[in-house]
Amino acid sequence: MLLAVDWGTTSLRGALLAADGRVLAEHAAPRGLLSIEAGGWAAAFEAEFGAWRRAHPTVVCLLAGMVGSRQGWAEAPYCPGPAGLADLADRLLWLQPGRLAIVPGVSVENDGLPDVMRGEEVQVFGALELAGLSDATVVLPGTHSKWVRVRGGRICELATHMTGECYALLRHQSILSRTLPPDDSAWLPDAFDRGVDQALQPGGLLHHLFSVRTLALFERQSPAEGASHLSGLLIGEELHAAAPAAGSDVIVVGHPALAARYQRALARCGVKARTVGAEAAWRGLAALAGQLGQLCQLGRPGRPGRPAATSTLAR
Amino acid sequence: MLLAVDWGTTSLRGALLAADGRVLAEHAAPRGLLSIEAGGWAAAFEAEFGAWRRAHPTVVCLLAGMVGSRQGWAEAPYCPGPAGLADLADRLLWLQPGRLAIVPGVSVENDGLPDVMRGEEVQVFGALELAGLSDATVVLPGTHSKWVRVRGGRICELATHMTGECYALLRHQSILSRTLPPDDSAWLPDAFDRGVDQALQPGGLLHHLFSVRTLALFERQSPAEGASHLSGLLIGEELHAAAPAAGSDVIVVGHPALAARYQRALARCGVKARTVGAEAAWRGLAALAGQLGQLCQLGRPGRPGRPAATSTLAR
Numbered sequence: 001m002l003l004a005v006d007w008g009t010t011s012l013r014g015a016l017l018a019a020d021g022r023v024l025a026e027h028a029a030p031r032g033l034l035s036i037e038a039g040g041w042a043a044a045f046e047a048e049f050g051a052w053r054r055a056h057p058t059v060v061c062l063l064a065g066m067v068g069s070r071q072g073w074a075e076a077p078y079c080p081g082p083a084g085l086a087d088l089a090d091r092l093l094w095l096q097p098g099r100l101a102i103v104p105g106v107s108v109e110n111d112g113l114p115d116v117m118r119g120e121e122v123q124v125f126g127a128l129e130l131a132g133l134s135d136a137t138v139v140l141p142g143t144h145s146k147w148v149r150v151r152g153g154r155i156c157e158l159a160t161h162m163t164g165e166c167y168a169l170l171r172h173q174s175i176l177s178r179t180l181p182p183d184d185s186a187w188l189p190d191a192f193d194r195g196v197d198q199a200l201q202p203g204g205l206l207h208h209l210f211s212v213r214t215l216a217l218f219e220r221q222s223p224a225e226g227a228s229h230l231s232g233l234l235i236g237e238e239l240h241a242a243a244p245a246a247g248s249d250v251i252v253v254g255h256p257a258l259a260a261r262y263q264r265a266l267a268r269c270g271v272k273a274r275t276v277g278a279e280a281a282w283r284g285l286a287a288l289a290g291q292l293g294q295l296c297q298l299g300r301p302g303r304p305g306r307p308a309a310t311s312t313l314a315r
Numbered sequence: 316m317l318l319a320v321d322w323g324t325t326s327l328r329g330a331l332l333a334a335d336g337r338v339l340a341e342h343a344a345p346r347g348l349l350s351i352e353a354g355g356w357a358a359a360f361e362a363e364f365g366a367w368r369r370a371h372p373t374v375v376c377l378l379a380g381m382v383g384s385r386q387g388w389a390e391a392p393y394c395p396g397p398a399g400l401a402d403l404a405d406r407l408l409w410l411q412p413g414r415l416a417i418v419p420g421v422s423v424e425n426d427g428l429p430d431v432m433r434g435e436e437v438q439v440f441g442a443l444e445l446a447g448l449s450d451a452t453v454v455l456p457g458t459h460s461k462w463v464r465v466r467g468g469r470i471c472e473l474a475t476h477m478t479g480e481c482y483a484l485l486r487h488q489s490i491l492s493r494t495l496p497p498d499d500s501a502w503l504p505d506a507f508d509r510g511v512d513q514a515l516q517p518g519g520l521l522h523h524l525f526s527v528r529t530l531a532l533f534e535r536q537s538p539a540e541g542a543s544h545l546s547g548l549l550i551g552e553e554l555h556a557a558a559p560a561a562g563s564d565v566i567v568v569g570h571p572a573l574a575a576r577y578q579r580a581l582a583r584c585g586v587k588a589r590t591v592g593a594e595a596a597w598r599g600l601a602a603l604a605g606q607l608g609q610l611c612q613l614g615r616p617g618r619p620g621r622p623a624a625t626s627t628l629a630r
Binding site: 111161173174202234 | 426484513529
């Protein structure tokens with residue numbers, strides 16, 4: 001049995017998984033890195049998951065996400081890419097040997113510049129399992145979108161795009177906010193598509209953004225259209241830069257509404273993507289736990305680069 | 316004699332110019348659109364410039380900038396491009412016939428999308444006069460940088476880039492702010508150059524930005540370097556998108572420190588730019604007043620597209 005936890009910046013969620021990977025129970029709470037005091041992590045974990053642990057004394061707990069950052073429970077140094085499941089298993093930070101571990105994030109060096117993720121790596125491996133692929137581009141949209149290139153079951157490339165954060169800043173705090181509605185309840189696909197198409201043209205993001213204002217100034221776009229247009233411009237810019245090859249295997253992992261926007265935008269670039277939801281995290285942590293089972297059976301630590309042949313917990 | 320006023324969003328500045336263009340006196344105050352109530356413009360103008368007007372009863376007053384916007388003293392509709400000095404003269408909004416007028420901004424349609432400026436147009440014509448050119452790319456960096464293509468003395472193309480505003484948002488309100496110093500007092504040219512060079516490479520702005528964070532995370536860049544790196548990334552992105560041709564005539568108009576950064580960044584793209592300071596606004600308004608003198612002499616309104624042959628006030 002596995003207690004899989006995705007513990008992020010603003011919230012946590014956990015699942016109790018059977019040996020065959022079935023989700024037996026789920027739990028979520030708005031207790032993330034930002035709301036937990038230094039030294040308060042063990043107590044928070046006990047408060048949220050103590051009952052499950054007492055009910056299942058042999059459960060293995062794997063915690064992924066910002067819980068392993070410098071400001072988290074304990075710092076789990078990034079696993080350098082290329083990184084497969086065996087590499088992550090090798091570098092787990094055990095808080096209670098054999099019982100409770102933090103999953104390291106992954107760092108990748110691109111053209112002399114580092115990029116990092118924490119938590120998304122387990123979703124990547126989960127998404128690959130769900131899709132039955134070992135080579136793919138996995139996209140995890142959000143505040144900081146991650147584009148992950150996986151080859152032979154190992155994370156080889158990683159690019160973070162600050163799309164969601166820039167959207168929020170521009171949406172609510174820039175001059176553009178003056179002609180946008182107070183909330184995003186009305187999402188208008190045509191305006192979104194116009195933004196995506198515009199972002200794929202030359203001109204540059206900093207310039208394209210200003211058209212949200214000028215179109216409002218000349219009353220050629222409604223406030224609700226403006227918000228969807230802005231969303232399309234930012235996601236389109238991300239796609240323009242990430243430039244997935246038409247025909248490549250792309251998996252979008254995330255909240256269904258956001259994943260659907262990315263899928264729609266990718267289609268405009270000629271890329272047919274599939275989507276995977278929150279279950280990717282559980283599947284990835286189960287696959288990682290499967291590695292541990294295998295390691296225990298083999299009685300030796302895994303070697304980097306050797307993907308698991310079988311997984312006792314996850315399959 | 317001319318009273319030239321540049322009246323913007325947060326401040327105003329004015330100059331009293333002799334018939335030969337010499338600046339006789341200057342005045343500035345922190346009274347812009349944001350601090351003037353509806354209906355309060357005439358009183359503000361009287362308070363700031365009444366003494367000059369009484370001392371020089373025949374002075375002509377030309378006001379450029381946001382004073383002519385919908386939220387300003389009176390809305391002066393944008394002059395559509397291509398627009399030369401004669402077009403602006405033709406479309407002045409006279410508040411007191413022959414004595415006090417608001418200069419219209421310029422709007423240009425690019426690929427079906429409008430772009431606009433208010434106030435920068437007089438700086439553009441002033442910069443051309445100072446440089447002795449009628450064909451050039453004029454760059455006006457700032458909160459909303461303007462790239463203006465002038466051919467045959469007329470503004471033909473215009474692209475606004477939200478560079479300064481995005482810098483301020485990212486610098487002070489994004490996750491990047493956590494690893495940046497409280498102020499920008501230390502500008503580090505090497506870090507700035509690295510940002511410019513990086514922005515000229517593929518990857519996209521939304522991705523490049525994140526390296527400001529990861530370099531700090533791995534202690535490969537100091538906080539002060541981070542701020543200059545971010546500045547370079549944004550200005551580099553603007554240049555990458557605007558893509559002035561190497562060898563073309565580029566004039567950067569603005570505050571000397573900011574203009575110098577753009578000049579430096581342009582040099583890294585192989586473009587040798589000259590810089591012009593705040594005097595461009597006075598020179599442009601004097602040239603516009605010269606058009607009026609010429610029109611009065613000729614006794615008929617100017618035709619769009621006919622640049623002034625002589626200028627009694629400005630030369």
